[in-house]
Amino acid sequence: MADQQIDPHVASKKIIAPGYTFGTVTDQIATVVLTKRTPVFWFVGFSVGLVLLLMFLLAVGVLFAKGVGIWGIRTPVMWGFAITNFVWWIGIGHAGTLISAILLLLNQRWRNSINRFAEAMTLFAVSCAGMFPILHLGRPWLAYWLFPYPNTMGVQPNFRSPLVWDVFAVSTYATVSLLFWFVGLMPDLATLRDRTHNRFARFAYGTLAMGWRGSARHWSIYETASLLLAGLATPLVLSVHTVVSFDFTIAIVPGWHSTFFPPYFVAGAIYSGFAMVLALAIPLRAVYGLEGLITDKHLENSAKVMLATGLIVAYAYMMEFFNAWYTTNPYEHAAIWHRMFGPYKFSYWFLITCNILAPQLLWFKRVRSKPALLFMSSIVVLIGMWLERYVIIVSSLAQDYLPSSWSIFQATRWDWMTYIGTIGLFLFLFFLFIRLLPMISIFEVRTLLPQAKVGEEAGN
Amino acid sequence: MNKPVYGLMAEFENPSALVAAARAAREKGYRKLDAYTPFPIEELTDALHLHHNKLPLIVLIGGILGGLTGYLLQYYVTVIYFPINVAGRPLHSWPAYIIITFEMTILFAAISCVLGLLALCGLPMPYHPTFNVPRFALASRNRFFLCIQARDPLFDIKQTSDFLESLEPREVSEVAP
Numbered sequence: 001m002a003d004q005q006i007d008p009h010v011a012s013k014k015i016i017a018p019g020y021t022f023g024t025v026t027d028q029i030a031t032v033v034l035t036k037r038t039p040v041f042w043f044v045g046f047s048v049g050l051v052l053l054l055m056f057l058l059a060v061g062v063l064f065a066k067g068v069g070i071w072g073i074r075t076p077v078m079w080g081f082a083i084t085n086f087v088w089w090i091g092i093g094h095a096g097t098l099i100s101a102i103l104l105l106l107n108q109r110w111r112n113s114i115n116r117f118a119e120a121m122t123l124f125a126v127s128c129a130g131m132f133p134i135l136h137l138g139r140p141w142l143a144y145w146l147f148p149y150p151n152t153m154g155v156q157p158n159f160r161s162p163l164v165w166d167v168f169a170v171s172t173y174a175t176v177s178l179l180f181w182f183v184g185l186m187p188d189l190a191t192l193r194d195r196t197h198n199r200f201a202r203f204a205y206g207t208l209a210m211g212w213r214g215s216a217r218h219w220s221i222y223e224t225a226s227l228l229l230a231g232l233a234t235p236l237v238l239s240v241h242t243v244v245s246f247d248f249t250i251a252i253v254p255g256w257h258s259t260f261f262p263p264y265f266v267a268g269a270i271y272s273g274f275a276m277v278l279a280l281a282i283p284l285r286a287v288y289g290l291e292g293l294i295t296d297k298h299l300e301n302s303a304k305v306m307l308a309t310g311l312i313v314a315y316a317y318m319m320e321f322f323n324a325w326y327t328t329n330p331y332e333h334a335a336i337w338h339r340m341f342g343p344y345k346f347s348y349w350f351l352i353t354c355n356i357l358a359p360q361l362l363w364f365k366r367v368r369s370k371p372a373l374l375f376m377s378s379i380v381v382l383i384g385m386w387l388e389r390y391v392i393i394v395s396s397l398a399q400d401y402l403p404s405s406w407s408i409f410q411a412t413r414w415d416w417m418t419y420i421g422t423i424g425l426f427l428f429l430f431f432l433f434i435r436l437l438p439m440i441s442i443f444e445v446r447t448l449l450p451q452a453k454v455g456e457e458a459g460n
Numbered sequence: 461m462n463k464p465v466y467g468l469m470a471e472f473e474n475p476s477a478l479v480a481a482a483r484a485a486r487e488k489g490y491r492k493l494d495a496y497t498p499f500p501i502e503e504l505t506d507a508l509h510l511h512h513n514k515l516p517l518i519v520l521i522g523g524i525l526g527g528l529t530g531y532l533l534q535y536y537v538t539v540i541y542f543p544i545n546v547a548g549r550p551l552h553s554w555p556a557y558i559i560i561t562f563e564m565t566i567l568f569a570a571i572s573c574v575l576g577l578l579a580l581c582g583l584p585m586p587y588h589p590t591f592n593v594p595r596f597a598l599a600s601r602n603r604f605f606l607c608i609q610a611r612d613p614l615f616d617i618k619q620t621s622d623f624l625e626s627l628e629p630r631e632v633s634e635v636a637p
Contacts, residue, residue: 022498022602148537156542159534160556168530168560172567179574187600191498194597210584213591214599216482216495218581220510223500225577228519229570236566243559446499454503455476 015110016448017292025293025449029442030195032288038435041287046431052424059417060135068138070414077397077409082136084389085419087244088272089129089426090170091265091385093177094237095273096122100180101233104226110301112444113293116188117284117434118277119181124429125276126174128422133166135418162246169243176236180229186212187222187443241269248392255335255396258323264316271309271355272385274302275378280430282375284439293440300368306381307362313388314356335396343408344395347387354384466589466637467492467609468620469596470629475501478604481627482507485608488623492612496590496605518576519569526568530561592636607635 062070073080096118103111134143146167148156157164189209196202212218245265248256278299285294324336339348358380361367368374394409433439446452472478478495482504485493495504505511534557538544543551578584590596590607599605606629608620617634624632 026498026601148533154542156537158544159538159560160546160553165559165563168563172563175567176570179570183574183577187499191600194600206586210578211586211588212583212600213588213596214496214498215581216497216501216504216508217510218583219497219500220505221513221515221577221580223505224513224515225573228516228573232519232566232570232573236563239559239562239566243563246559443499451474452499452501453475454479454501 015113015295015297016445017295020292020449022446022449022451025445026191026195026442028290028293029438029440029445030192032434033192033436033438034196034198034201039287041283042431042435045427046435049424049427049429049431052421053428054424055417056421056424059414059421062414063135063418064140068136070412071418072410072412072415074407074409076400076405076407077394079136079393079397080409081390081411081415081419082132083247084386084393085422086129086132086136087265087389087393088386089125089132089422090173090244091241091269091272091389092276092382093122093125093129093173093273094241094266094269095277096120096125097173097177097180097233097237098270098273099277100184101230101237104230105234109448110298112448113295113440114277114281114298114302115444116181116184116441117280117430117439119177119184120430120433120437120439121273121276121280122177123174123181124426124433125273126170126177127429128426130170130174131422133170162243162250165243166247169240173236173240176229176233180233183222183225183229184441184444185437186210187214188438188441190214191442192438238266241265248396253396253400254329254331255324255339255392258320260316260319260323264313264319267309267312267316268385268388271306271313272382274306274309275381275385278302278306278374278378279382282371282378284434286371288439290440293445296369296371299371299374300365303362303368303374303377306378307359310355310359310362310381317352317356331401334399338399339391339395342395342399344391344398347391348395351384351387351391354380355388358384464637465610465617466592466635467607467612467615468617468624469590469593469605469607469633469635470624470627471595471598471631471633472604472606472629475504475604477628478606479503479507481606481624481629484627485606485623489614490608490612490620492609492615494607494609496596496599496607498600498602498604513580515573515576515580518580519573522572522576523565523569525572527561527565529568530564531557533564534560589635589637593633595631595633603630610637 071080071082073082096115099111099118100115100122103115134140137143146157146164157167186209189205190212193202193205193209196205242262242265245261249258249261251257281294281299281302285291321336324332338344358377361373361377367377398408399406470481472481475497478497479501482493482495486507486509493508495508497504535552538553539551545551590599590605593605595603596605606624606627608615608624610617614620621632
């Protein structure tokens with residue numbers, strides 16, 4: 001196998017740095033998990049997550065004891081933070097599925113090095129998201145009433161309601177994401193089982209790997225399964241945020257009732273999701289020295305996806321004005337007017353700055369090639385997308401048809417504690433994940449190596 | 461044969477050597493063989509003639525069952541069990557059923573895909589003879605193994621071993637059952 005002369009300029013464009021072998025790739029990724037030495041970064045991140053998680057548990061405990069009145073939700077703004085956070089978290093999850101499923105079907109090989117932690121991100125984001133509608137129920141211990149089950153009350157969920165569709169969409173999404181993630185993990189769990197020297201770890205990874213031994217027969221079925229799961233997850237991910245947007249569009253509230261919400265929500269979801277992927281990837285690769293596996297090319301590609309989806313979101317904002325004007329409906333006019341110049345104008349213009357103006361910097365290659373700048377712009381986008389959901393939900397509800405019922409939403413400290421608390425839960429789960437499981441798919445990265453190509457001479 | 465063996469295992473350094481060896485073994489007439497690799501190799505699937513599996517059919521059946529379950533569940537609830545008359549609109553409001561029908565299709569198809577994968581691979585399997593080969597742990601790292609099983613009609617410990625040696629592997633070892 002002739003080693004080509006690799007020019008460093010070209011090398012930075014590669015999706016895997018030159019010089020890796022099957023062994024070194026395996027060892028580098030597996031060592032992060034199997035080592036006894038845990039970096040300080042991990043302890044710091046995990047502790048932050050744990051502290052915020054405890055705050056979340058406190059907020060939820062008080063919520064259970066006192067009821068949803070501790071939040072700022074008052075008529076007419078009954079959705080407030082809870083649904084904002086729900087939509088935001090679900091959206092963040094979407095990038096993981098996009099990377100693992102859609103980019104797999106499109107044969108984008110660069111996804112191989114980032115899909116594992118992006119899928120984990122999906123799973124944890126959906127866990128955070130799924131909690132809000134339940135906490136928001138008022139009597140969360142009756143959450144199982146959301147599902148149709150044989151009961152003695154003689155009632156069933158109303159299947160004509162988008163809120164019930166949401167239950168099915170989100171629970172299906174969570175289940176399928178978990179299955180897809182686990183199937184992807186199996187071969188890597190086998191690697192960890194074979195590499196660890198710790199008896200307990202060998203038992204645990206061995207149990208989870210279920211006896212995977214890399215048989216060619218298994219691989220051939222496995223490849224079929226990955227493709228099929230990707231094919232199933234692709235329409236699913238598009239449907240989930242569409243169904244989430246139905247929660248709004250099917251209502252007749254001005255500012256919500258429009259047909260472009262589904263594509264607009266899906267684009268926004270992928271936008272915020274890629275921002276989260278970058279926000280996680282940049283510190284991780286720096287701390288664990290994974291620049292050879294998550295290269296600048298990955299960051300640049302993610303930034304491009306962010307820019308593209310950001311432009312779709314910008315277009316959707318323009319269509320929002322246009323539609324409001326074009327309907328000639330005074331309530332729609334008023335809704336947009338209130339959004340831009342009413343009580344929520346600061347949130348609105350701040351979100352425009354974060355979501356539309358700031359990401360335009362990503363047009364410049366110099367910005368895209370600086371991880372620190374990318375990290376900051378992804379945080380800006382995450383804030384912007386949260387504000388977008390907040391403005392859509394709160395400003396539309398606060399001032400609808402009847403001026404006599406108008407009222408302004410004020411978030412309480414419990415609202416903030418619950419929201420920040422789920423960020424803690426996310427960090428907690430994510431840091432556990434990077435400590436216990438390989439954060440990069442080892443077997444898929446092996447296929448990226450030039451050595452993985454079967455040479456011509458094999459034919460004879 | 462004095463003591464029973466599961467088969468003979470040859471270890472290769474790189475995928476090209478393994479694929480060449482697998483082709484040679486097929487040509488020689490061996491049929492009960494399997495290869496073990498750290499990542500999927502498409503050429504190997506060709507070399508071992510492994511193209512057909514029933515997984516797509518299982519997923520299709522799962523999907524159809526899921527779709528039917530979703531639709532019939534909603535039909536039963538909204539038309540028979542708990543009919544709600546909204547200004548005389550039809551009880552069988554199929555457009556409203558589409559989403560849950562779709563979600564249930566995906567859910568059932570995905571679950572049958574994973575269960576089908578496990579069933580077709582015969583997993584979970586806590587014990588397998590190949591794990592008796594000490595160097596087999598490298599099959600999940602950087603080595604490529606070809607195993608000819610003893611139940612192959614052409615299998616003869618001496619001849620098969622010589623044949624495998626002729627393929628220039630790193631090592632040929634017996635696999636204890």
